[in-house]
Amino acid sequence: MKKLLLVYGVLIMIFMVYSYNYFSKDPYMNAWDRMDGGLRGEIDEKYVMVTFQIGNEYWKNILKGFEDAAQALNVSVEYRGSTRYDLYEMSTVLEQVIARKPAGIAISAMDAEGLNPAIHKAVEAGIPVVLFDSNAPESDAYVFLGTNNYEAGRTAGHEMGKLLGGKGEVGIITLPNQNNHQERVRGFQAVMKEYYPNIAIVSIKDGKGDKLVSKQAAEDMMRDYPELKAIFTTEATGGVGVGSAVQNYRHIKIISFDTDLGTLDLVKDGTISATLAQGTWSMGYWSLQYLFHLHHRLTQQEMAEVAANPLPPYVDTGITVVTKENVEHFYAK
Amino acid sequence: MKKLLLVYGVLIMIFMVYSYNYFSKDPYMNAWDRMDGGLRGEIDEKYVMVTFQIGNEYWKNILKGFEDAAQALNVSVEYRGSTRYDLYEMSTVLEQVIARKPAGIAISAMDAEGLNPAIHKAVEAGIPVVLFDSNAPESDAYVFLGTNNYEAGRTAGHEMGKLLGGKGEVGIITLPNQNNHQERVRGFQAVMKEYYPNIAIVSIKDGKGDKLVSKQAAEDMMRDYPELKAIFTTEATGGVGVGSAVQNYRHIKIISFDTDLGTLDLVKDGTISATLAQGTWSMGYWSLQYLFHLHHRLTQQEMAEVAANPLPPYVDTGITVVTKENVEHFYAK
Numbered sequence: 001m002k003k004l005l006l007v008y009g010v011l012i013m014i015f016m017v018y019s020y021n022y023f024s025k026d027p028y029m030n031a032w033d034r035m036d037g038g039l040r041g042e043i044d045e046k047y048v049m050v051t052f053q054i055g056n057e058y059w060k061n062i063l064k065g066f067e068d069a070a071q072a073l074n075v076s077v078e079y080r081g082s083t084r085y086d087l088y089e090m091s092t093v094l095e096q097v098i099a100r101k102p103a104g105i106a107i108s109a110m111d112a113e114g115l116n117p118a119i120h121k122a123v124e125a126g127i128p129v130v131l132f133d134s135n136a137p138e139s140d141a142y143v144f145l146g147t148n149n150y151e152a153g154r155t156a157g158h159e160m161g162k163l164l165g166g167k168g169e170v171g172i173i174t175l176p177n178q179n180n181h182q183e184r185v186r187g188f189q190a191v192m193k194e195y196y197p198n199i200a201i202v203s204i205k206d207g208k209g210d211k212l213v214s215k216q217a218a219e220d221m222m223r224d225y226p227e228l229k230a231i232f233t234t235e236a237t238g239g240v241g242v243g244s245a246v247q248n249y250r251h252i253k254i255i256s257f258d259t260d261l262g263t264l265d266l267v268k269d270g271t272i273s274a275t276l277a278q279g280t281w282s283m284g285y286w287s288l289q290y291l292f293h294l295h296h297r298l299t300q301q302e303m304a305e306v307a308a309n310p311l312p313p314y315v316d317t318g319i320t321v322v323t324k325e326n327v328e329h330f331y332a333k
Numbered sequence: 334m335k336k337l338l339l340v341y342g343v344l345i346m347i348f349m350v351y352s353y354n355y356f357s358k359d360p361y362m363n364a365w366d367r368m369d370g371g372l373r374g375e376i377d378e379k380y381v382m383v384t385f386q387i388g389n390e391y392w393k394n395i396l397k398g399f400e401d402a403a404q405a406l407n408v409s410v411e412y413r414g415s416t417r418y419d420l421y422e423m424s425t426v427l428e429q430v431i432a433r434k435p436a437g438i439a440i441s442a443m444d445a446e447g448l449n450p451a452i453h454k455a456v457e458a459g460i461p462v463v464l465f466d467s468n469a470p471e472s473d474a475y476v477f478l479g480t481n482n483y484e485a486g487r488t489a490g491h492e493m494g495k496l497l498g499g500k501g502e503v504g505i506i507t508l509p510n511q512n513n514h515q516e517r518v519r520g521f522q523a524v525m526k527e528y529y530p531n532i533a534i535v536s537i538k539d540g541k542g543d544k545l546v547s548k549q550a551a552e553d554m555m556r557d558y559p560e561l562k563a564i565f566t567t568e569a570t571g572g573v574g575v576g577s578a579v580q581n582y583r584h585i586k587i588i589s590f591d592t593d594l595g596t597l598d599l600v601k602d603g604t605i606s607a608t609l610a611q612g613t614w615s616m617g618y619w620s621l622q623y624l625f626h627l628h629h630r631l632t633q634q635e636m637a638e639v640a641a642n643p644l645p646p647y648v649d650t651g652i653t654v655v656t657k658e659n660v661e662h663f664y665a666k
Contacts, residue, residue, distance in 0.1 A: 005341070008338070008341040008342070012341065015348055038371035038372055038405075038406065039371060039405055039406060040372070068633075072371075072372055073371065073372060148647070279645060282633075282644065282645050285633075300398070300615075300618075309612075309653070312478070312612060312615050312619060312648045312649055312650045313649055313651045314481070314651075315647075315649070316647035316649075317645045318642045318646045
């Protein structure tokens, strides 16, 4: 009986020593050694995602990626943002987030310059910042993760070429004052010029990101160009507007952008032939990964002080063509 | 005594139940839940990096990044490659690597098409492949991680503009038949046109990636254009050749590319004013990260089957300008 007691005692001792070693890691070890045996943070390490128009369903899948990465890395996340498309409101939200000193902030820059002072303040205070979806090229943020809009426009161009069998008149409805949308148009035009000389872009109109304005623009186009075969719209709200305009002209094909509910339903019923899905989940997932690496200084140690950037400065999150065949996968789960 | 024995017994039971739960995770759980509490692989999970010219010091820092990621994720790595710049030899090495079914392969494609059959074979066999440094755009690889050469050329252009105070004659020595180098020249030219109308590019010559040929090209340029103020070389071997040509013409400034030992020494002694360092460590580090995510299916589950790409298709690993001020950091540690 005493022998058994001894064996039990030894076993418990071994367990305690093991536990002690496991939990008492030296906090002054270098970052790589501390992470030895897996990338893992602390649950009270909080990363914040900040956007404008917080209710917009576009952000949902980005947040899902952000949360999936947090689960994988054992850290916490929070989602904050302005309710409206309002730079002042968004700056205020960002200032509040910075004041609470989170482990990192991922921002969709609603303005290419307006948030730069707040971003500077965060980085100065040692809070890593990455940008996703919309860039602010002159800011202090470490990385931008988003769609290569020129390439997305090229993808749309190739889809259009296939759809029309390489010939016919097409129109474009876009936002001529927004850089992202200009790039989409530029990529589309380049592919037409290079690969489809028999497709003519006969009209480019401003849809103002509005359903009714885009509908009107599409109707004007169809009236002015009776031979029109298809329309490319560079954003989703316009796409839905164009969709409603062509209800009586079913021979007009549409290629649209993004995957909000209205667009997906029109893809499903065949009104929209194809729409381009952005890599939203990847934007969120890799934003958190990069913030985690910056927070834990998991970058090339000796270079961090001199390199323009200790992380890849740009990540192209890709494009997927959505058609009737795969549309079911894009409805939010 | 019996009471104590009972307490011990209960403690051991608790420990055993805990251990059992800890180690007997259901292999059919989804990937995210399996990773709960940190990204961590198995030590017998082997990832292989494959290049051409295995002895070239350029690969060293990429391998360092690959190894650092492996340490962080608790997996193993191996480095293989062809000794020469030889497509047949490299294909053979790659076939041998594929036959051993590693967890993933990162490849620098020495040819934009020649390795596509081998890459296809690997991906068909369920082995994830990513490409770094040199792309094969039509291959089945999931991701390309490398320098945006057009942007690198623009960075070189801005350095040149500053160096010459915005005016003077410059020459370029490059490899006109290689796409990467054409892009560097294109970016450089674009910046001159856009920002420095008083800088004239008077000559573009082929340095053939050879020290002596580049030296001769530089000497010809200096003779033909006595007003020449500077030379931009798009690759390192040429840069060292140009450096030796200007020993007697110290007023000629040089901007070069990459950070091999010869180039760094010429930056240090002032012969080369600036050279562009590629984000080599990042290429290796993030290649392994992406392979790890593919191997463990840590991508958006429902999208993996339909998305053109479950991961970001392109990662720009960035550029850092190296001058006398920061050159010490770039010597291999």
